Amino acid sequence: MPELRSKAKVVLELVKECVAEFESLSEEKKRELIERYSAELKPKAEKKEQKLSPLEKAEKGKVVMRFAPNPNGPPTLGSARGIVVNDEYCKIYDGKFILRFDDTDPRTKRPMLEAYEWYLEDCEWLDAKPDEVVYASKRIPIYYEYCEKLLEMEKAYPCFCSKEEFKKYRDSGIECPHRNTSAEDALEIWEKMLNGEFREGEVVIRIKTDMKHKDPAIRDWVAFRIIYEDHPLVGDEFCVWPTLDFESAIEDHLLGITHIIRGKDLRDSELRQRYIYEYFGWEYPITRHWGKVSIHEFGKLSTSELRKEIEAGKYRGWDDPRLPTIRALRRRGFKPEAIRKFILSLGVGENDVSVSVKNLYAENRKLIDPIANRYFFVWDPVEIKIEGLDSCVDVKIPLNPTKGGYRVLKGSKEVYICREDFERLREGDIVRLKDFCNIRLIDKDGAKFKFEGFELKDVKKGKNIIHWLPKRDVVKCYVYGVEKDYEGFAEKNALNDIGNVVQFERFAFCRLEAFEDELEAVYTHP
RNA sequence: GCUCCGGUGGUGUAGCCCGGCCAAUCAUACCGGCCUUUCGAGCCGGUGACCCGGGUUCAAAUCCCGGCCGGAGCACCA
Structure with missing residues (x-):
């Protein structure tokens, strides 16, 4: 009853009276009242699924969002955030999701040709297939048009100051001499720029903002610069390249973007770009910014850092299971839904x-526990002998506790067990080979055990149950790990699951990748 | 230094705009228990947080002021 809030004092008095009245009643009467009214109390609201907070001013069916990477390497978990969050909002609001390659620097952040394809692939795999794909480098002439308009309007100008010179003007809030160039002269210089009549660094196009803006970072920023370098996608067609701030400002308008979510490192971009929007009378999209993500086990998710390390030979490639790239996670057998969540x-x-x-x-x-088949993998194996077990027996072991099903191993007197399990045992100890039999260590140096029976209840549970493999019925197995790689033997039954994620019991989930001379697996997670 | 932003359990997050149903959500981690067989899986349970100080108010995680701590930007990179 929210309307009573303003009369809280009066209500409080009334409540006190009621309580006093209640207290004065007999125990029996109290209990009766409690029972009568407790039925009316509502149960606690059922728990709701965690969702993204609503987007401000978002209308169903009218939302347009984009993820705009520079493809200078494959998508990482960091990029996946941009993909998934933007896509998720589009799904919530029934909107349009655009993938735009902001690839307008052929040198410092040079795009990688294969990476364009990788982005497309990984987006689709993440269930975030874009409704439209835009390549900025293929739309350079459009940016030229808008630049010309601004030059005509004298809202932009060619500036011949060197970086250092301009910094002085900027820091002291003084307009540089080129700021007053007439539209006519400016267009003439622009034409020469496009014709390649200037050297790199000789002249840039600046957008007029406010040289007295309290944040120097906003003052007359660069919109175009000259770079003579082949672009991986469009070759040597252009020598005048827009900066991100310019290209992205124009594109966001042309594509009808309504909401932008991006890293907070681009927060100042908005302040700069708003000048262009004002000059053209456009409406700036609604923006939100997020901080950096770092993953304890991976560190910062920087593509350029990864690239250096890969080039230095520290990893086997962009899908090395130790890397935070989507390709690597994919290879390890992660489910896209898991990454999204x-x-x-x-x-x-x-x-x-x-x-x-x-x-x-x-x-x-x-997601995978209910479906992954279970198998034995013995890493760092030790061969042991079991005395007193005369014949081989077929041992039936469940494939998956939820799905059901069985696999069969040949129980024999010569088996492999993990070295770490073996080392832990002392002479006289009993262990159980899971689902098979109990054995007692009688000679550690000779790795000899004595058969003690098949009954499970004869051994204590827990650490006393270990996994094993028959010596004569195994395949060699190599696991590409995250911390390190593992070598050993796996049961042959696992060959039925190539391409799938399985659980190597007491080890980890792994994706079985290939089988040639040996079984190759990639570590997924514990 | 200048400009801007943020601070909820060990970690991440919901709640904050529009103060009360918040002795604060969910997840993970950790701890404990369970399982005729994974004690490295699964199932069940438990511990654990509103940065500090002041103000406004009947009422503050929520609003205001100050402090402390953290982050981002200040490129002819994206």
Whole structure:
């Protein structure tokens, strides 16, 4: 009853009276009243699924959003955040999702040709297939047009100051001498720029803002510069390239973007770009910015850093399981839904987040645990002998506790077990080979055990149950790990699951990748 | 230094705009229990937080002021 709030004092008095009246009643009467009214109390509201917070001013069916990477490497978990969050909002509001390659610097942040394709692939895999794909480098003439308009309007000008010179003007809030160039002269210089009549660095186009703006970063920023370098996608067609701020400002308008969500490092962009929007009478999209994500186990998710390390030979490639790229996660057998959930759980706050990859593992585990078949993998194997077990027996072991089903191993007197399990045992100890039999260590140096029976209840549970493999019925197995690689033997039954994620019991979930001379697997997570 | 932003359990997040149903949500981590067989999986349970100080108010995680701590930008990179 919210309308009573303003009369809180009066209500409080009334409540006190009621309580006093209630207290004065007999115990029996109290109990009766409690029972009569407790039925009316509502149960606690059922828990709601965690969702993204609503977008301000978003109308269903009218939202247009974009993710705008520079394809200078494959998408990482960081890029996936941009893809998934933008896509998710589009899904919520029935909007349009655009993938735009902001690839207008052929040198410093040079795009990588294969990466264009990788972005497309990974978006689709993440269930975020864009409704439209735009390549900025293929639309350079459009940006030229808008530049010319601004030059005509004298809202932009060619500036011959060197970087250092201009910095002085900027820091002291003084207009540089080129700022007053007439539209006519400016267009003439522009023409010469396009014709390649200037050297790199000789002249740039600046957007007029306010040389007295309280944030120097906003003052007359660069919109175009000259770079003589082949572009991986469009070759040497252009020598005048727009900066991100210009290209993105024009594109966001042309594409009808209504909402932008991007990193807070681009917060100043908005301040700069608003000048262009004002000159053309356009409406600036609604923006939100998020902080950096770092994953404890991976560190910062910088593509350029990864590239250096790959080039230095530290990793086997962009899909090395130790890397935070989507390709690597894909190879490891993660489910796209798990990655989406993990990313959405980070929200869209402005503070930097530092989260453990275990959260991602947990999401993925929920999805694969019910379907992944179980197999034995013995890493760092030790061969042991079991005395007193005369014949081979078929051992039936469940394939998956939820799905059901069985696989069969040949129980024999010569088996492999993990070295770490073996080392832990002392002479006289009993262990159980899971689903097979109990054995007692009688000679550690000779790795000899004695058969003690098949009954499970004869051994304690827990650490006393270990996995094993028959010596004569195994394949060699190599696991590409995250911390390190593992070598050993796996059961042959696993060959039925090539391409799938399985659980190597007491080890981890792994994706079985290939089988040639040996089984190759990639570590997924515990 | 200048400009802008943020601070909820160990970690991440919901709630903040529009103060009360918040002795604060969900997840993960951690701890404990359960399972005729994974004690590295699964299932169940438990511990654990509103940065600090002041103000406004009957009432503050929520509004205001100050402090402290953290981050981003200040490129002819994106």
